[in-house]
Amino acid sequence: MQKIQRSLLRKKRRSLSHRVQQRTEQRICARVIHSALFKKAQRIGLYLHAFGEVRTHLLIMQCFKHKKSVYLPQVSQLNKQLKWVKVTQQQYLQKRFSRHHLGMYEPKQRGHSVHILDLLIMPLLACDALGTRIGMGGGFYDRTLATAPYKPYRLGIAHNFQYIPTAVIREVWDQPIHALFTTDQAYYF
Template sequence: MPNSLNTLRKTLRKQRRALNSFQQKQAEQSVFNRIIRQPEFQRAQKIGVYLHAFGEIHTGKIMEYCFVHGKAVYLPMICNMNQRLVWVQISNDQYRNKRFSHHPLGMKEPMAARGMHVSNLDLLLMPLLACDIHGTRIGMGGGYYDKTLASAYRKPFRLGLAHSFQLIRQPLAREPWDQPLDALLTPEMHILFKRKMG
């Protein structure tokens, strides 16, 4: 299985990077139109968001909407001591002026600040490479989200954002440490999963 998983990762990475800016804008708009109608999003006050860096669904519109509607936006920062993510609140001003630092892995992070534990968030928007129809999520391979969510059973609500081709119809192998999603949102659909609470 590891071999086919590596192949799947490689294929989806390539497919994601091949999207042009028009396709990305369309996908972002469709996902945005769907997410603002979701009760989990409407109720949430503290929202964890990712900064797109590798062809994921873009999150700019969602963040702008949150700032306008008084929702607190938090970005992940890798804690080098334990390889887990902590969540740092950012302001509209920080976002617009792109005041971020560059992580060696290629993504942008909030400037060094004290972050909070993921369980303090109401909603977590998660990037992914693939997700199956049972909510099994495959990330970029670093395991940061899995390690971080292992100690947060009930909160936050875990919502994966994905391009349509990232939804895999056949079940993906789920390892004991894999942290499943509560729901998936693509430009075409919204799928709710039944996650077993620990």
């Protein structure tokens, strides 16, 4: 069932128009920056959108504006876990990134473990009413969070259609999120 969901959700997410993506990014960015989660956090992990996820450019720029430290993920080739690289506004704007063989961009410099983050803003394909996050299928976030000694607050951001009000099967390795912000709603689990 989840394989079928994944392919349908990927297709729907990628088919969104530029205008819809832009509007979603603006609304979710406003929701995030006005939240207590954002105001309290100093070290924020984000992602570089690449596969139709909610775009993060405005949110990253707001982090810099509000003097937050921005960390972007990098895949460790040794254990397939994510490492977090602190980037400056200049590095971000100059796009000092390399393309991973899976298609996403990641910072070129070395990263650190997830325990340094206060808030982790995560991409997803879907999320259910219990905070079960369905990712792209690589397990990078789940693997990383499962072994982290300190777990940051996990916030998923998504288009409205990515919230599924019924429970999906949660595997033992799945790492749930604490909250989900969509264009129209904030869900706390």
